[in-house]
Each structure stands twice: as C-alpha cells, then as structure tokens.
Amino acid sequence: MIKPCARSTKPAEALLAWYDAERRELPWRARRGESPDPYRVWLSEIMLQQTTVATVKQHYEAFLSRWATVEDLACAPLDDVLAQWAGLGYYARARNLHACARAVADSRAGFPREEAALRRLPGIGPYTAAAISAIVFDQPCVAVDGNVERVVARFHAIGQPPRKVAPLIRERASALMSRARPGDSVQALMELGALICVPRAPNCAACPLSSSCAALRLGAPADYPARELRPQKPRRRGAIFILRRGDEALLRRLPPRGLFGGMNAFPSTPLTQDVPAAEVSRFAPCAARWRALEQPVTHVFTHFALEATVFVAHTRAKSAPSDCRWAARANLDKEGLPTLMRKAAAHAGLVDA
DNA sequence: CAACCGTGGGC
DNA sequence: TGCCCAAGGTT
Numbered sequence: 041m042i043k044p045c046a047r048s049t050k051p052a053e054a055l056l057a058w059y060d061a062e063r064r065e066l067p068w069r070a071r072r073g074e075s076p077d078p079y080r081v082w083l084s085e086i087m088l089q090q091t092t093v094a095t096v097k098q099h100y101e102a103f104l105s106r107w108a109t110v111e112d113l114a115c116a117p118l119d120d121v122l123a124q125w126a127g128l129g130y131y132a133r134a135r136n137l138h139a140c141a142r143a144v145a146d147s148r149a150g151f152p153r154e155e156a157a158l159r160r161l162p163g164i165g166p167y168t169a170a171a172i173s174a175i176v177f178d179q180p181c182v183a184v185d186g187n188v189e190r191v192v193a194r195f196h197a198i199g200q201p202p203r204k205v206a207p208l209i210r211e212r213a214s215a216l217m218s219r220a221r222p223g224d225s226v227q228a229l230m231e232l233g234a235l236i237c238v239p240r241a242p243n244c245a246a247c248p249l250s251s252s253c254a255a256l257r258l259g260a261p262a263d264y265p266a267r268e269l270r271p272q273k274p275r276r277r278g279a280i281f282i283l284r285r286g287d288e289a290l291l292r293r294l295p296p297r298g299l300f301g302g303m304n305a306f307p308s309t310p311l312t313q314d315v316p317a318a319e320v321s322r323f324a325p326c327a328a329r330w331r332a333l334e335q336p337v338t339h340v341f342t343h344f345a346l347e348a349t350v351f352v353a354h355t356r357a358k359s360a361p362s363d364c365r366w367a368a369r370a371n372l373d374k375e376g377l378p379t380l381m382r383k384a385a386a387h388a389g390l391v392d393a
Numbered sequence: 394c395a396a397c398c399g400t401g402g403g404c
Numbered sequence: 405t406g407c408c409c410a411a412g413g414t415t
Contacts, residue, residue: 088411095401095410129399132414165413185411230411239409240404270407299398312397340406341399379400 051195051249052218052225058248059228062235066093067100069227076176076223078151079110085168086137090130093234099128113138114145119375122302126376131303136163153177174226182214183226187233192216193265194237197254201268216249237261273340278309279320279349280337280384283328285356289366290390291325299341304375306384307364311346320349325361328353333387339380350384 063069068084070076083103087096103124107113113121118138125134139162144151151172152158158169170183189202192212202209217225236247242261244250255261283291293307307325309315315323324330330351339346360366367375372391386393 085411090399090410090412092401092410127400129401130412132398133412136413163413167412171411183411186409187411227411234411267408273407301398339399341397343397 051252052216054248055216055228055232056218056221056224059224059231063227063231064235067097067104078172078176080104081176082110082140082151082172083137085171086133086140086163087128089133089168091128095128099125110141110151111145113141118302123304123374123376126303127379127382129379131301131378133163135302140164151176153179155179155181171226175223178221178223180217180219180222181226182210182217183230184210184213185230185233187230187237188213190239190265191229191233191237191249194242194255194261195249195253197258197264199264199266201266203268273343273345274314275345275347276311276314277317277320277347277349278311278313278315279317279323279351280381281307281324281330282350282352282384282388282390283307283325284352284354284369285358285366286354288369290369290372291360291364292367293325293364300378300381303378303381304367305378305381307361308348311348311380312344317349320351324351325364326355326357328355335387337380337383337387339383346380348380348384350387352388 065071068080084096084100087100106124107116116138118135121138122131122134125131128134143161153173155169155173158164158172159166164172167183167185170181171185173179174181174183184206189209192198192209193202195216196212198205198208213229216229232247232249236243240262244253244256244261247253250256253261255264281291285291291307292304294303295301295305299311307323309320309323321330330353333350333352336347336349339348369390372385377385382391383393385391
C-alpha cells in the first residue's frame with residue numbers, strides 16, 4: 041500500500057461512503073457485518089474472470105448447491121465439474137478450479153491469506169490473488185481489473201492504454217483505497233466501474249469522485265481509457281461431424297487441451313484452422329454417408345469467427361476411432377456441451393436450442 | 394510477451 | 405451488423 045497524502049484520503053472516503061450506500065447484494069458477497077466465505081468468494085472470482093455478473097448468476101447457485109465446500113469440490117470427478125461448467129466458456133478455468141480445490145483441500149489449512157501464496161494456486165493470477173486476499177481476509181492488496189483500470193484512467197486522465205502503464209494504474213488505485221477497509225475499498229472501486237463509471241455513458245452526476253475527476257474536467261470521460269488497437273478477427277470455416285448409431289448413441293471426441301480442452305465435443309475439423317469446404321471430408325472421423333445440413337452454424341470466439349457445416353451420418357458399427365468414444369444421446373444434456381457443440385446438436389435436432 | 398482461450402449482451 | 409466489453413490466466 042502507498043501511504044496516502046492528506047488529499048488522497050478524501051476521494052477514498054467518498055468512494056467508501058458511496059459503496060456503503062449503493063452496493064449491490066450479490067450471491068457471493070457477504071452481507072454487512074458478516075464475514076466473507078473464502079470458498080464462495082474464490083468460486084465467484086474464478087467465474088467472473090472475463091464473464092459478466094449476469095452470466096455468472098445463472099451458474100453460481102447451481103454450482104454452489106452441488107458442491108457446498110471446497111472439500112466437496114475437490115472430491116468430485118473432473119468430468120462432473122467440466123459438465124457443470126458447460127456454457128460458461130474459458131474451460132481451462134474449470135480444470136484449474138478443480139486442481140485448485142484439490143490443492144486447498146489437501147493442504148488441510150484452507151485458502152491461504154497472503155496474496156503471494158494465493159498466486160501460486162492454479163487459476164489464480166495477479167488480480168484474483170489480490171481480490172481474494174483483500175475481500176476475504178481484509179489484507180491491503182490492490183486488485184486491478186478492467187473496472188479499476190477504467191476508473192483510474194478517467195480519474196487521472198491517463199492517455200496511454202492501461203496495459204502499457206500498469207504500475208501507474210496500480211499506484212493510483214492504491215491511493216483510492218482506505219487502509220482501514222481494504223476489502224470494501226477493492227469492491228468499491230469495482231462497483232463504481234460496474235454501476236457508475238461504465239464504459240460508454242458514465243453517470244458522472246452520480247459519481248462520488250466527480251469533483252476530482254480529471255477526465256470529467258476535460259469534458260471527455262468516455263474517451264478514457266485509451267483503446268488498444270485490435271487486429272481484425274479472422275473468419276474461419278470448418279465442419280462438425282455428428283455420427284449416430286441407431287437412436288441412442290453419438291460419437292464424441294474430447295480435445296485434450298486448447299479450444300474446448302477436456303470438454304465434450306463432436307469430431308470436427310481443427311477449428312482453429314480455416315478448412316475450406318472442399319477439404320473438410322478428410323477430417324471426418326470415419327467413412328460414412330455424410331449428409332450436410334442446410335445451414336451452417338456460426339459462432340464467434342474471442343479471436344476468430346467460425347462458420348461450420350454440420351454433417352450427420354448413421355452407422356451400425358460398434359467400434360469407435362481410437363480418439364473417439366460412443367456416448368448415450370440421452371446424456372448429452374447431463375454431460376454438458378460447449379455452446380458451439382450445442383448449436384450443432386440443436387441443428388441436427390438432437391437437443392433443444 | 395503476444396497469442397490463445399468462450400460466451401452473451403449492448404449499442 | 406460488427407465491435408466493444410466483461411471481477412483474467414496461462415504459455
């Protein structure tokens with residue numbers, strides 16, 4: 041923590057007062073006067089990585105009721121955790137979540153308090169380590185997420201993209217925190233970014249920091265933070281192969297890592313490569329009378345857009361290619377599918393959209 | 394360290 | 405519609 045000069049105390053206090061009055065009740069947030077549960081906060085922080093509060097709310101309660109403690113989660117089979125995670129995206133998070141639960145449960149000491157110790161656990165990076173240490177254990181850690189970057193960049197009218205001036209952002213964020221209440225200070229900064237200092241049209245009239253905000257003084261709060269140049273998103277083509285055996289079994293292939301790593305998936309062309317229609321057939325899992333569905337499925341990932349033709353075929357063969365396995369059609373929902381694969385299954389009339 | 398890794402919603 | 409953004413981490 042940076043020792044504050046007298047002038048920086050004021051915005052920090054104003055921010056805390058605003059937070060005390062306006063904070064949302066969230067499923068993972070301790071109520072006033074109650075102490076936070078490390079497991080609940082950790083689980084929420086992992087889910088919230090690059091994921092909106094609205095989306096997390098749809099998955100959080102079900103996850104928590106299925107595994108109420110970190111020990112419960114540690115005992116669960118990884119496949120169950122991945123299935124429960126289906127639809128949330130960034131599936132490496134689920135594998136790291138499970139590995140982290142096992143590490144914490146094995147330690148017999150619960151979650152560590154210190155930022156450095158938290159940082160060593162799988163799936164916990166700089167932001168999450170600081171957030172957990174501050175929120176759960178009220179340690180004076182500075183957690184810088186996208187919200188905090190935006191609030192600080194505006195408050196100080198910082199012209200460079202946040203990634204290029206990370207140490208400065210961190211120092212300025214620290215100056216906006218109260219030494220007396222680190223956990224609430226961290227949450228207050230993020231809450232301000234989520235509710236008031238929002239990306240497009242910030243509600244400066246309702247902002248507790250407006251009287252000292254440099255970007256507002258310049259008349260252009262929405263111009264901060266500076267945007268990074270983004271390369272254009274490539275468009276890729278490919279195919280997804282759904283092989284049916286009678287009415288009850290479907291062929292699956294589980295990518296070991298990378299895109300959809302560990303997740304239930306149908307055989308496909310390598311989706312991270314562009315495969316023109318004329319070349320997709322050589323990626324079919326076996327020879328069969330493949331029928332292409334009329335409309336391709338489209339799906340937009342973070343770093344590329346995909347248009348995939350869905351092929352369907354029937355077989356009576358009981359054997360499966362070495363890297364594939366047969367799985368019951370009835371288990372599709374229970375086992376969980378990534379959204380792209382769910383789209384393909386829905387296209388083929390196998391599940392509801 | 395830049396690339397990779399999902400998904401949904403807002404405008 | 406296409407782009408931006410969301411409580412980022414890993415390699």
